[in-house]
Amino acid sequence: MNDSANEALHDKLQALNEKFADRLEEELAALEQGAERLLLIHEQEQRRQMVIDLHQRLHRLAGTAGTFGFTALGEQSRLLEQRADCWLNAARPSGQALSALTQAIHQLAAAAQTGTLGQAEPLENHEQLPAGCRIYLLEKNVEAGQEMCRTLSNFGYDVLLFPEPHLLQTAIQGQLPDALIVSQHEAELEEVDRLQQTLESPLPLLVIGHHVDFDSQLAAVRAGAKGYFTRPLDVTQLENKLENCLNLQLSEPYRVLIVDDDTDLAARYSLVLRNSQMLVQTLTDPSQLFEVMRAFNPEVVLLDMNMPDFTGLELAQMIRLNDEWLRVTLIYLSGETDINRQMAALLKAGDDFITKPIGDGALTAAVLSHAQRARALSMALSRDSLTGLLKHADIKEQVALEVERALRSGKPASVVMLDLDHFKQVNDQYGHAAGDNVIRSLANLMRQRLRRIDSLGRYGGEEFVAVLPDCNLEQARQIFDEIRQRFSALPFHADSRVFSVSLSAGISETDGHSSSSALLERADQALYAAKHNGRDQVQIALPR
Incomplete structure (x- = not known):
């Protein structure tokens, strides 16, 4: 190939590289936007779909960036693709790991846009999305701790052993685990208690004590323990308690349907409940009630008592005509203060009466308590009491x-x-x-x-x-x-x-x-x- 042909080829390749660079700006922006939206989503299936989208974008970027001369970008995109893949395949996807992934995506985009990606430290580190929940174990007896790690790993947990409190504290500063297990010594529990108080939300804590006495268990409770065990340790019972604690953390958000013809009021209620991590849908046209009930499958329905052409009582009675919704909790919203009229409505259909106006905290507490009970009832009716599995x-x-x-x-x-x-x-x-x-x-x-x-x-x-x-x-x-x-x-x-x-x-x-x-x-x-x-x-x- 002569020099002119080489130059022509070089020019064409350069043009393609420049075109890719323009496209890259859009792709990086889309990646960052996806990462930002992901942090606002709490419903697990929606979250999973968004991670799938990010995974696909990272996969494309990993395959094309290196071809167009962005070698470091391609390599780092491949690492992030692998981390997203790990999260998608995890038995218990970790919220902390997801936050770390989104942060890494922002770092990648910022470094690529400023041209410092090749100069920066690699985004890869020892931090990988765990195959299961990450547990930190504080145990001075290394041999006993290693045996516990092996057993819990059979259940799918990623357990890291720390023989000293200061090592545990350093690890927590680097990445939060999903739960803590602490072999009880009074000094260690005091340190763990102080550590918990520095966190935005305390970690689920299980304590392994040396005695069954009152004082030992009181110290464990004051440190925030959700479970207390003594030696010889039955690890399978400890795992069962651990699994129950983490199920409370990882359960899907409660689903609440608001039926109110006042659009602004419904929007306010929705915002308040969403801020408490509930999944909320509003309905201002009650004639669409059945379609929305089947599509959204709410656990709690808030019904305005007085709407044009319909009353909340009529809608509640219509819902109760359908056996498939017997487990749904129905709450009336009304300015009605006459206790006799409230009781009459509850006797016909409905489970509670909230009088308007209601404060944000009181609304959240009322809906949350009913949602918890509705889910517990639903679980009790459809789940085996011993295992929690379907009947x-x-x-x-x-x-x-x-x-x-x-x-x-x-x-x-x-x-x-x-x-x-x-x-x-x-x-x-x-x-x-x-x-x-x-x-x-x-x-x-x-x-x-x-x-x-x-x-x-x-x-x-x-x-x-x-x-x-x-x-x-x-x-x-x-x-x-x-x-x-x-x-x-x-x-x-x-x-x-x-x-x-x-x-x-x-x-x-x-x-x-x-x-x-x-x-x-x-x-x-x-x-x-x-x-x-x-x-x-x-x-x-x-x-x-």
Whole structure:
């Protein structure tokens, strides 16, 4: 190629690079805007969709920036893409890790726009989005701490061990964990208490004490403990308490529907409740009530009593005609102060009466208390009391829904039938309390290792069912084989005795025409094959 041809090629490449540089400004701005919006979103599914969008943008940037001469930008975009991918695949996506990701995106955009990306320190550091919740453990006995770390890691937690309080404090200044576990010594608890007071929100704290006496537990409570345990430590019980604490933190925001013809007043109520991390929708045209109820699925409905053409009482009675909304809490909003009229309205339909005007704090407290009770009631009605998983009928319904969805989308879904091996012997040898602990631990382990879009149910006794959307047979087999291995490594305690339990599983996959009952039957047959072949294994159903 002659010099003129080389120059022409160079000019064309330079023109393309300049064109990409112009496009890059828009792309970086879009990245920053996406990161800013992400911090304002609290509903988990919306948040997930926004992370998916950021992941796709980072993926494109990682693939193209280096080609156009922006090597450092491409490399850092690839690292951030990997961090977003980790968050999306985490069993328990961390809020702190998400904040760190958005901050890193802002740093990337700022460095790229100022031309200092290549000069700055790499954005990559030891900080990666954890596969599960990050736990900091303060334990002077390193050997005992390491054993606890190994056991909790089987549940999917990322546990970091600190033998001294000052090391723990340094780590917290670098990144907040999702929870703290502290082996109790009076001085350590005092330091942890002081550390908690410096944080915007105290961290969930579990304490491992040396005594069951009053003073030890009082010191733990004063430090903010949510759970107290003594040695010999039953780690599976500690994990169960940890899981409950984190579920309170990570639960989806309460959903509140406001029905009021006064647009400004509805907007004010909405703003107040949103500021308390609730998901709020307003409706000024009551004729659309049923459509909005089905689409939004509220847990609490605030109804203005007096609207043109409708009354709140009439709307409440219409809602109560539908059994699917019996769990929804209905609260009237009105200037009516006559107690007899209020009681008459509540007797016909409704759960509470809020008199206008109402202060912001009082409104928030009233709605929050009802939302908590509504969710607890809904959970109690649809969830197994021991494990918190869906009950038999509800998991069967979920299997049917996922089979229909797989048929429409053309994507596979897998159904897993799982059973504890020799469970009757566990109850006979160690007692039913120990057996309940085994069942609860397996439920917690599966919740930790599976995605939020997966559904889990207790089918009966020691038998469980899981349905995994967009997951084929081989993927499901790998997931549950890992769960099988982790579960068999868990130590269970009954008095001074320690024992372990194994499980067997059978898996079937949607094929475009089989019914949900047929898939459950095939998964059950595969489970029977696993039992027949020696237990402690995962079998997949043969195609028909």
